[in-house]
Amino acid sequence: MSKLIGNAIVGQSGGPTCVINQSLVGVIEEHFNHGCIETLYGARHGSAGILKEDFVDLSALAVKNGNVDMEYLNKLAYTPSAALGSTRDKPDEEYCKKVFEVFQKHNIRYFFYAGGNDSSDTARIIRDMGVKSGYDLKVFHIPKTVDNDLCGIDHCPGFGSAAKFVAQAIMGDNQDSRSLPGIKIDVIMGRHAGFLTAAAALARQNPGDGPHLVYVPERNVSMEQFISDVKAAKAKYGRCLVAVSEGIHDENGTPWAQRMAENVEKDAHGNIQLSGSGALGDFLIGQLKKAMPGERMRADTFGYLQRSFAGIVSEVDATEARECGRLAVKWACTGERASGSVSFKRISSAPYRIEYYCNDLENVAAKTKYLPDEFINEAGNNITDAFIEYALPLVGELPQMGFIAG
Amino acid sequence: MSKLIGNAIVGQSGGPTCVINQSLVGVIEEHFNHGCIETLYGARHGSAGILKEDFVDLSALAVKNGNVDMEYLNKLAYTPSAALGSTRDKPDEEYCKKVFEVFQKHNIRYFFYAGGNDSSDTARIIRDMGVKSGYDLKVFHIPKTVDNDLCGIDHCPGFGSAAKFVAQAIMGDNQDSRSLPGIKIDVIMGRHAGFLTAAAALARQNPGDGPHLVYVPERNVSMEQFISDVKAAKAKYGRCLVAVSEGIHDENGTPWAQRMAENVEKDAHGNIQLSGSGALGDFLIGQLKKAMPGERMRADTFGYLQRSFAGIVSEVDATEARECGRLAVKWACTGERASGSVSFKRISSAPYRIEYYCNDLENVAAKTKYLPDEFINEAGNNITDAFIEYALPLVGELPQMGFIAG
Numbered sequence: 099m100s101k102l103i104g105n106a107i108v109g110q111s112g113g114p115t116c117v118i119n120q121s122l123v124g125v126i127e128e129h130f131n132h133g134c135i136e137t138l139y140g141a142r143h144g145s146a147g148i149l150k151e152d153f154v155d156l157s158a159l160a161v162k163n164g165n166v167d168m169e170y171l172n173k174l175a176y177t178p179s180a181a182l183g184s185t186r187d188k189p190d191e192e193y194c195k196k197v198f199e200v201f202q203k204h205n206i207r208y209f210f211y212a213g214g215n216d217s218s219d220t221a222r223i224i225r226d227m228g229v230k231s232g233y234d235l236k237v238f239h240i241p242k243t244v245d246n247d248l249c250g251i252d253h254c255p256g257f258g259s260a261a262k263f264v265a266q267a268i269m270g271d272n273q274d275s276r277s278l279p280g281i282k283i284d285v286i287m288g289r290h291a292g293f294l295t296a297a298a299a300l301a302r303q304n305p306g307d308g309p310h311l312v313y314v315p316e317r318n319v320s321m322e323q324f325i326s327d328v329k330a331a332k333a334k335y336g337r338c339l340v341a342v343s344e345g346i347h348d349e350n351g352t353p354w355a356q357r358m359a360e361n362v363e364k365d366a367h368g369n370i371q372l373s374g375s376g377a378l379g380d381f382l383i384g385q386l387k388k389a390m391p392g393e394r395m396r397a398d399t400f401g402y403l404q405r406s407f408a409g410i411v412s413e414v415d416a417t418e419a420r421e422c423g424r425l426a427v428k429w430a431c432t433g434e435r436a437s438g439s440v441s442f443k444r445i446s447s448a449p450y451r452i453e454y455y456c457n458d459l460e461n462v463a464a465k466t467k468y469l470p471d472e473f474i475n476e477a478g479n480n481i482t483d484a485f486i487e488y489a490l491p492l493v494g495e496l497p498q499m500g501f502i503a504g
Numbered sequence: 505m506s507k508l509i510g511n512a513i514v515g516q517s518g519g520p521t522c523v524i525n526q527s528l529v530g531v532i533e534e535h536f537n538h539g540c541i542e543t544l545y546g547a548r549h550g551s552a553g554i555l556k557e558d559f560v561d562l563s564a565l566a567v568k569n570g571n572v573d574m575e576y577l578n579k580l581a582y583t584p585s586a587a588l589g590s591t592r593d594k595p596d597e598e599y600c601k602k603v604f605e606v607f608q609k610h611n612i613r614y615f616f617y618a619g620g621n622d623s624s625d626t627a628r629i630i631r632d633m634g635v636k637s638g639y640d641l642k643v644f645h646i647p648k649t650v651d652n653d654l655c656g657i658d659h660c661p662g663f664g665s666a667a668k669f670v671a672q673a674i675m676g677d678n679q680d681s682r683s684l685p686g687i688k689i690d691v692i693m694g695r696h697a698g699f700l701t702a703a704a705a706l707a708r709q710n711p712g713d714g715p716h717l718v719y720v721p722e723r724n725v726s727m728e729q730f731i732s733d734v735k736a737a738k739a740k741y742g743r744c745l746v747a748v749s750e751g752i753h754d755e756n757g758t759p760w761a762q763r764m765a766e767n768v769e770k771d772a773h774g775n776i777q778l779s780g781s782g783a784l785g786d787f788l789i790g791q792l793k794k795a796m797p798g799e800r801m802r803a804d805t806f807g808y809l810q811r812s813f814a815g816i817v818s819e820v821d822a823t824e825a826r827e828c829g830r831l832a833v834k835w836a837c838t839g840e841r842a843s844g845s846v847s848f849k850r851i852s853s854a855p856y857r858i859e860y861y862c863n864d865l866e867n868v869a870a871k872t873k874y875l876p877d878e879f880i881n882e883a884g885n886n887i888t889d890a891f892i893e894y895a896l897p898l899v900g901e902l903p904q905m906g907f908i909a910g
Binding site: 110113114116119140143154159170173174175176177178179180181182183184185186266267269270271273274276277278282301376377379380396397398399400401402403405406407408409410496497498499500501502 | 516519520522525546549560565576579580581582583584585586587588589590591592672673675676677679680682683684688707782783785786802803804805806807808809811812813814815816902903904905906907908
């Protein structure tokens, strides 16, 4: 096979993570090893920047006095969120056609796209257009999402660091709730998959530690059941710390957030906006207050902190995200495949070891992975030890909490 | 002066911090150096635990195989929140009389109380009772609060670590908002004093970095002004990141949270509870949405994470909190004063140096310090460099954010 020579574009898409810049830096540093890439462009705000031809010359940016500026790149790698800018655009065929025209105009022969399942779908559509029109183009998807819901990969780059944040937040909040007891609800990201909420269970270290209840979108829960669970935990522990996915469903499978929004719009004549992120936690507290009057109750919503906090990163996650960026370039420049999604399987948990492989875009595109049954307890209100075993190697070292017994 | 021999009690009160256990450990380790303290008891949940005689024998707990168990103590010191439990009780004379009876019953001759201005007031009342009844009692207050609002002290133990959390959260959120631009509001603790919200300004490192606006309780702001400020910042930066104290006031000096609660109760017929912590952020977003339709807008409320997060601690703060605990015991056991609040002045900011001194309880009790005028800009919507100079040494090392210019 003769070398495909031309320019490359890298883009970042979807909700940011704390290590998506590690993947970006992996792409940047690896492209210097492959002469087939003439210039590596960064697209500002993903596909949106491609349409607007809003590019940064990353080949030039990363070089200082004739050398690759590793100090700059390493600092960039440890910066949370998408340094090139991200986008919420979900390109269809029409949109991708325009992207493809820009590629042809700039002789783009390599396309690296870091994102979730929507982004891998974008990559797939563009790849197919190349094949159809006989335009040689290599397309590689680099996995990223705090939701951990991509198929075919043991876990997603971005998840470990977000899980570490959630674990440390719950760890501290558990101490706070022990010191001033009451009912505490923490709302955690995850509209469809409960992995990140499940990470709250990593916080448990000492007897009686919360979270005492964990609700994920994979299980329905009625308000009656929720209230009854909280009452039982309160009776047992003298307090109750609850971790709740933003995507939890009621007994009919309707998201609680949706039901709540309907009710409130009717009641409040449009004066109160409930799309703000504290709404679900406040709603649940409101329901509990009616059932348990006089109790001290609080809700926190972790919001964007859990995906973009500066200074909390899992080193395992950082290393894997960087390697995914590097492999995308390496496979594109030296491998036999014209497209794929960088993926890995777990070989063992203790010692922790993974093995990288190239997955088909079709196996990732627009598909969602859910929390397996074995990670959720029978009652559907807590997380099992099997999940801890799965997730603990991904977050790296956690702080150790002291304790005054009795 | 002959030695006062007897037992001691240490308690923790008010909202927890990440270093109040450093102070507790400071008290524990120092008491072993003073034979005048026979047994050091820990009161569970502060004054409430004293009334119930709910004590832990800390002299015994901290010893393992005949030696002080420093491994246990160091782990405890780095555990956020109050390990003995805290209380929201605000004891009056009647309450303190009962506390005093318990002290007499258990021959308590030393009382160490870690807390804010209410706790120092409790300490003052009890000290006065001792003097009045001729019962020899040494009473020392150990300062603690994330609000940084105690008088006579350069800054409060607990503030530096909370400020570090806020700075790192805003640092990450600034990257998030740059990557997916829009209007973002972050609500930060501080009902009366704006120090912790001001710490958001420590996040600025690169050109265009947020927070672009900072609102503190020390300045009033009308909704019209707030909206106009946000519009102007959006026009200038293409996005707007706003840090808001939970205690901000409207143009008449009424807290926005209070006005909002009144409105909502009327509108929603009691169906919506707005005491949950996401409410203020959601309310502000609601107001902005009416004025700037179609904009992407989000609000996060940092909630309890900012005071009890596990794994984010300022080493300066940790060291000072520990020393405050040690000095309280040292001064009580060897000094000439029967009471006081551990305090310190700043000698210089570069290099950072403080000097400890013993303040009168009267100078701290039930008093509040506010953000000085020089720390707030003229327009009342941002924080000055003078604050940065004051606060930077207190948070210790901060992560360095990378940046793709252009």
